[in-house]
Amino acid sequence: MEVHKSEKKLVAMAKVLKAVANQNRLRIVQLLLNEGEMTVNEICEKLENCEQSLLSHHLAALKEAGVVCSRRDGRKIYYSPAKKEIENLLNCLENCCD
Template identity: 35%
Template sequence: MDASVLSVTPETMRSGAAAAVRMLKMLANEDRLLLLCQLSQGESCVSDLEAALGIRQPTLSQQLAVLRSEELVSTRRDGKNIYYAIARPDVLRLLQTLHELHCPAASG
């Protein structure tokens, strides 16, 4: 086992575990995961997200609000449109890992 893992205190592990659980709860909803995967490609407005993912607007707005409240996405207003983007590099890193594990490149 890596020596750096052994030097982690139980309090640090508990704090890290709590943060991991919060993140995994966010990703455990299919609509939220789809939204984050789409946003990992770049910022999008609600109408673009709705068209790309086929998630109806009320559900889309509800799930975006959850992601905003957990500070996983950020917003930018441009006129009447609100654009959403991934707010944290750790979210992108986790999405990349999930993509590598569960969305293998098409063979060809």
Template identity: 35%
Template sequence: MPAATQLTDVLKTLADPTRRAVFERIAREGEIAATGLVQGSKVSQPAVSQHLRALRDAGLVAERREGRHIHYRVAPKGLGPLIDWLGHYETFWTERFANLERLLKESE
């Protein structure tokens, strides 16, 4: 899959606030069963399953089966396209701020 497509998939997947909250909870817990994600949330089991499928399809989570239970954990490589894209802008803004700082010092 091309990098631009992967980035788009990651951004689209994390754009949904509920899905992002599910992802963040998995990241906090380290690993959690799907049933654990439903408990203590206002999201139904079918909705959680849909969000987990989207996260898995985007490569953001991995699953481990244990009997009838499926445990989810963050797949760090799934964030790679986003990290690469942000890294480009980190360089961009660092250079811009350095230029601005130099300009401000020259105008003093």
């Protein structure tokens, strides 16, 4: 039984790593960590060469992996990091690349 739990955890970890294994998605996550909760339009304004449809695709992939979460307020959807530990992951990756 314990092996099965470990396997589930490994699958979840791989899913997170796959979701952030893209420089645009890393930029999005870093922006949300720095700025806090933002809408798609606000994120698009901050990123260069932003196409809203592609940004929405990236956000959906990040949300599916549990990296970001969203909440609706009227017609707007706000995105934010799902867990504070995501910042630790990005810091670790940055340190590995020095």
